[in-house]
Amino acid sequence: MTDPARIVEHRTSIRGYDFELLADVPVVYHCHHFNLFWDQTIDDALGPQLGAVVRTRAAREAFHDIIAALVDRLDAKSAKDQQALAEALFAALGHGTLRMGVRGNGAHAEGRHLHFGTCWREKYADRVKRTRPADAVAGGFAAAAMEVVHDLLRESVDATEDECVALEGDVCRFTLRPMDQAPLMRSVRRPEIERACRTPLESKKEEDVAALAAALSDHAKKLTSDPNGRLRAFGLYFALTPTTYYNRSAYDALRHVARGAPQSVSVMKALLREAGHVGTFNTFGRILMSPEWETRGGPLRGEVEEIVRGACAIGRAMGLGRWCIEEIVPHDRLVLRLPATNESAYYICREGRATEGACYFTQGAALATMQLAHRVPWTSRPSLTDAFYDQLLQDGLPWRVEETSCVSKGDAHCEFVVTASDRRPHRRLTL
Amino acid sequence: MAFSAREDLGRVALGAPALKEVFIISIPDCLLIKSWARAERTNEEETAVQLGTVFRASITALATAVGSEALEGVTVEAKHALIRLEHVTSGMMAAFVFERSAPLGLMRVQARQLRDHIKGSVEQFTKPTDTGAARAVASSVDRAVPRFSGPPSTEERAPPRFSPRPSDDLSATPALGVPRMNRPPPTKPSAPLDAQRAADAFTREVTPFVREATETPSDATPLPGDLTIRPPERVEPSPSSEAEITGRFDQPDLDEPPKKPPIPEVPTRPVARPRATRLLDFFRRYAPDPHAALLRLSLRTGIPVDLLEAPDALDDAQVDAIADSIRDILGQETVGI
Ligand SMILES: [Zn+2]
Numbered sequence: 001m002t003d004p005a006r007i008v009e010h011r012t013s014i015r016g017y018d019f020e021l022l023a024d025v026p027v028v029y030h031c032h033h034f035n036l037f038w039d040q041t042i043d044d045a046l047g048p049q050l051g052a053v054v055r056t057r058a059a060r061e062a063f064h065d066i067i068a069a070l071v072d073r074l075d076a077k078s079a080k081d082q083q084a085l086a087e088a089l090f091a092a093l094g095h096g097t098l099r100m101g102v103r104g105n106g107a108h109a110e111g112r113h114l115h116f117g118t119c120w121r122e123k124y125a126d127r128v129k130r131t132r133p134a135d136a137v138a139g140g141f142a143a144a145a146m147e148v149v150h151d152l153l154r155e156s157v158d159a160t161e162d163e164c165v166a167l168e169g170d171v172c173r174f175t176l177r178p179m180d181q182a183p184l185m186r187s188v189r190r191p192e193i194e195r196a197c198r199t200p201l202e203s204k205k206e207e208d209v210a211a212l213a214a215a216l217s218d219h220a221k222k223l224t225s226d227p228n229g230r231l232r233a234f235g236l237y238f239a240l241t242p243t244t245y246y247n248r249s250a251y252d253a254l255r256h257v258a259r260g261a262p263q264s265v266s267v268m269k270a271l272l273r274e275a276g277h278v279g280t281f282n283t284f285g286r287i288l289m290s291p292e293w294e295t296r297g298g299p300l301r302g303e304v305e306e307i308v309r310g311a312c313a314i315g316r317a318m319g320l321g322r323w324c325i326e327e328i329v330p331h332d333r334l335v336l337r338l339p340a341t342n343e344s345a346y347y348i349c350r351e352g353r354a355t356e357g358a359c360y361f362t363q364g365a366a367l368a369t370m371q372l373a374h375r376v377p378w379t380s381r382p383s384l385t386d387a388f389y390d391q392l393l394q395d396g397l398p399w400r401v402e403e404t405s406c407v408s409k410g411d412a413h414c415e416f417v418v419t420a421s422d423r424r425p426h427r428r429l430t431l
Numbered sequence: 432m433a434f435s436a437r438e439d440l441g442r443v444a445l446g447a448p449a450l451k452e453v454f455i456i457s458i459p460d461c462l463l464i465k466s467w468a469r470a471e472r473t474n475e476e477e478t479a480v481q482l483g484t485v486f487r488a489s490i491t492a493l494a495t496a497v498g499s500e501a502l503e504g505v506t507v508e509a510k511h512a513l514i515r516l517e518h519v520t521s522g523m524m525a526a527f528v529f530e531r532s533a534p535l536g537l538m539r540v541q542a543r544q545l546r547d548h549i550k551g552s553v554e555q556f557t558k559p560t561d562t563g564a565a566r567a568v569a570s571s572v573d574r575a576v577p578r579f580s581g582p583p584s585t586e587e588r589a590p591p592r593f594s595p596r597p598s599d600d601l602s603a604t605p606a607l608g609v610p611r612m613n614r615p616p617p618t619k620p621s622a623p624l625d626a627q628r629a630a631d632a633f634t635r636e637v638t639p640f641v642r643e644a645t646e647t648p649s650d651a652t653p654l655p656g657d658l659t660i661r662p663p664e665r666v667e668p669s670p671s672s673e674a675e676i677t678g679r680f681d682q683p684d685l686d687e688p689p690k691k692p693p694i695p696e697v698p699t700r701p702v703a704r705p706r707a708t709r710l711l712d713f714f715r716r717y718a719p720d721p722h723a724a725l726l727r728l729s730l731r732t733g734i735p736v737d738l739l740e741a742p743d744a745l746d747d748a749q750v751d752a753i754a755d756s757i758r759d760i761l762g763q764e765t766v767g768i
Contacts, residue, residue: 037720044730053626127719129762158627183631261733267726274723393722 004092004224006074011221013319014190017197017339018213020319023069024190025062026243028319028342029220031236032119034279034361038246039116039134041271045253045264048132052139056159057182058249059140060147062242064155065189067141067148079149086145090138092224094231094239100142100149100176107150109142109159111135111172113228115239117165123386125166133164137245139174146176156181188244188349196345199412201337203312203324205305212313215296216287220317234286247346250360255351269360273401276364277371278389284314285372285384302378304330311369312336320365326415331374334418336366337405341414344407357403359414366416370399397421447541449533451512454526455519455549456483462712464523476708482526486516504542506535515542519550707742707750714757724760731756 010023020027030038043051067086076082083100090098096114100107111117117134124130139159146157156179163173186192203209223238225231231238250272258265287293288300288310297310308328315323321342326335343359357363375392382388400421405411454475455465461483466475489505507514513529515538527542711725718724729736732752738744745753758764 037723040727041730044727050626124719127717128760131759131762179627257730263735264730264733267730267736271723271726271730274726278720390721396722 004088007070007089007092008221010070010073014194014197016200016322017193018316018319018322019193019197019342019345020240021190021193022240022242023066023073025065025069026188026190026193026319026342026345027066027240028243028246029238029240030246031238031279031283032115032123033236033282034275035116035239035241036120036123037275037278038250038272038361039136041268041275042249042253043132044271045257045268051253052132052136052161054252055136055245055249056140056143057155058245058247058252059137059242060143060155060157060159061140061185061248062244063141064144064147065187066242067144068154071148082149083145086141086149090141090145091229093241094225094229094237095138095141095241096229098138098142098145098229100145102150105178107142107146107157107176109138109174109176111138111142111174113230114138114165114172115230115237117172118230119237120166121168125168130164130166132167133161133172134166135161135164135172135174137239137241138172140245142174143176152178153181155184185248185350188247188346192349193340193345196340196348196407198407199339201322201324201339201413203309203326204328205309205325209309209312209316209323209325212297212310213316216292216313216317219292219296234283234290234292236282236286238283243342243346246361247343248350251347251351251358272360273364273367276361277368277397278364279361280311280365280368281371281389282384283318284311284368285376287314288372288378289381289384300378302376304328304373307373307376307378308334308369311372315365320362321414332420334366334370334373334416336369336416336418338362338414340407344414347408351408353410354406354408356409357406357414357416358408359403359406359416362414363401363403363416366418367397367399367401370418371397447529447545449530449538450527450541450545451530452526452528453545454479454482454528456486456524456526457522458483458487458524461487462716463709473705475705476712479526482514482516483524486518486524486526489516504539506539513538515539517542517546519546523549525549707745707753710750710753710757711739711742714760717761718757719760727760728753728756731759 007022011027012021012024013019014021020029039051039055042055045051046054067082067089070076070089071082071085074085076085087098087100090096094115096118097112098109098114099111100109102108114135116137120130120134139161143157143159144154146152147154158177158179159174161172161174163169163171165172223231223233231240254265254268257268288307293310294300300306305328308325312323312325315321319342321338321340324337326337328334341359341362343361347354347358351358371392375398376382376384398421399418401416401418403414404417405413405415407414451470452468452472453466454463456462456479457464461480463476463479466479468475472478485507486502486505490502493502502518504518505516507516509531511531513531513533513535515527515529517525517527519525525542525546527538527545529538529541714724714728715721718727725736725739728734729739732749734745734749734753738749739753742750
């Protein structure tokens with residue numbers, strides 16, 4: 001029941017489109033750099049209190065689908081078994097450990113080594129002091145688990161984090177309260193994602209990209225979290241998280257900003273792009289530099305096409321969609337195409353028809369691909385530290401990205417065109 | 432001359448009547464950390480850059496002329512002024528501008544006493560990094576200029592939902608006289624139900640699983656009026672900018688009239704304009720992920736990035752919003768400017 005191997009059996013993918021699912025709910029591995037920056041942007045946009053509520057609800061919705069499905073599929077009948085399953089699932093995903101209990105009319109949860117709070121502390125605590133908890137994802141998970149275990153209406157349990165390791169505590173503590181059911185939204189699961197996947201695509205050098213992606217995907221499936229529920233790989237921490245968490249929180253926040261401070265919309269999009277940039281740069285860069293990569297792809301020569309092919313393979317293996325090279329002109333231009341992204345598949349289901357490309361993560365990821373291909377001296381094997389990253393962006397980003405087609409606009413696929421740009425520091429990532 | 436770290440530069444200057452101006456300057460980047468002037472003046476930032484440059488050039492000149500001798504100080508003599516530049520720490524220097532009539536020897540003695548007190552403040556600071564030291568000194572000498580307007584006391588506010596723990600760094604160094612928290616922690620005191628209701632409004636369809644994907648974002652339900660985040664407030668465009676400035680100030684204390692700044696004990700110049708510049712300089716220097724720092728500030732305050740790049744055009748309310756956001760991003764109760 002609580003064996004992680006049995007949970008992993010319920011991971012599937014959408015063949016030919018490279019999306020990952022867990023119990024038919026779309027999920028994705030993201031590293032802590034991306035996760036922290038994405039969350040921070042939501043909170044910058046909404047303020048910390050509303051930001052935390054919105055993020056908690058987004059996590060609660062998606063995790064409810066996963067927990068409810070697994071309880072059913074693994075035949076966990078008693079409340080005790082269901083709770084044990086939920087706790088094992090949380091750790092297996094790389095989010096840390098969570099223990100839940102009931103007290104009076106309410107419930108509580110205690111989290112240790114939680115992905116967001118712990119990683120925030122490790123990355124930022126020596127420079128800035130945090131004043132608010134960081135683990136809305138764990139709170140949303142705990143709320144969803146209580147809904148399932150206690151047979152409550154979905155999205156009717158509220159979670160607040162009262163103590164957090166990001167505030168220098170030893171553990172994270174959550175209060176869980178039954179509330180009125182929140183308004184529900186149309187679910188985003190396998191059928192909705194499949195509906196967005198209409199056009200199969202192949203990359204330039206498809207055979208190379210596909211072979212690398214397959215090898216890496218096999219490796220990724222073997223990654224397991226440690227006894228603390230942390231998943232460390234390639235020098236980064238990862239967590240498998242429902243894509244709805246990221247999408248719902250970002251598009252809800254964007255809509256709110258558009259209504260209340262329309263002049264800030266482009267700024268928020270730029271920051272979402274930066275989340276994609278910092279996550280992709282670190283994750284792809286460290287994978288490319290890893291011994292595992294060398295085993296499969298041979299030693300890096302540092303050529304532009306080689307790095308871009310590698311990026312496409314990694315993107316596919318991580319469940320970020322079917323990354324395809326349409327065109328690459330070194331030092332000048334990259335055109336990436338995907339049949340759909342996690343973002344556009346969500347958008348077309350939930351938000352309706354977009355008027356411009358809505359895949360902000362992937363826009364940032366495309367920029368990061370050009371950065372990796374041109375601005376990292378691979379053969380001297382630099383350490384991709386935070387300082388290296390800051391240095392690289394010190395004078396701005398020498399690329400701009402345009403999403404020329406997007407499934408969210410009704411186009412057949414998503415297309416990202418990255419071109420060389422003049423460096424204008426405060427405009428970086430805003431174009 | 433009595434000068435404790437609890438006192439401000441202005442008080443200290445009372446004991447040195449020939450002292451006209453003091454600048455504390457970061458090196459090697461020559462940014463102004465703090466200044467004091469007996470009379471009004473306007474170009475402190477530029478002056479700091481020039482004085483810092485002289486000091487750095489002197490170190491280089493000394494090394495070239497006589498080898499690796501440590502520079503203790505530099506005296507600049509002019510027709511109407513004497514300037515003494517003193518090394519304070521590895522990341523900091525001080526410049527003291529005196530009346531020309533001051534005896535050279537006395538000037539040097541007073542400059543060194545002042546320098547030693549500034550240095551003492553830095554050394555007492557519990558985290559002796561340059562960053563922390565600069566903040567500590569800036570805080571310790573900050574009394575003479577108005578600070579960010581804040582509500583009078585924390586008791587007037589409802590307790591925040593998540594109670595942040597008290598500061599364990601700056602304010603825990605009483606010898607430095609760092610002001611204790613003079614405003615509530617940034618957590619909004621409004622009931623979480625407000626946020627819950629606001630979040631409800633995001634969910635635009637109550638019927639589960641059947642909504643057709645035809646709505647556009649503009650059809651969205653408006654947010655309830657009791658949100659702590661408010662719709663944009665129109666502010667007067669500055670004469671130098673055509674841009675419409677709309678702000679989204681979500682700090683609760685903007686509802687209240689700003690508290691009057693403490694009355695300085697010696698005359699100081701107006702600080703509104705340089706304050707924005709200094710805040711932004713400080714922020715650029717200490718913000719995490721510096722490449723994204725201005726964008727974050729812009730998103731939080733609703734002030735366009737172009738305006739943050741040219742802070743002269745900002746009005747007081749905008750500068751207050753910027754100060755709040757900077758304090759919040761850095762997790763500091765005060766920003767030592
Ligand atoms: Zn936490």
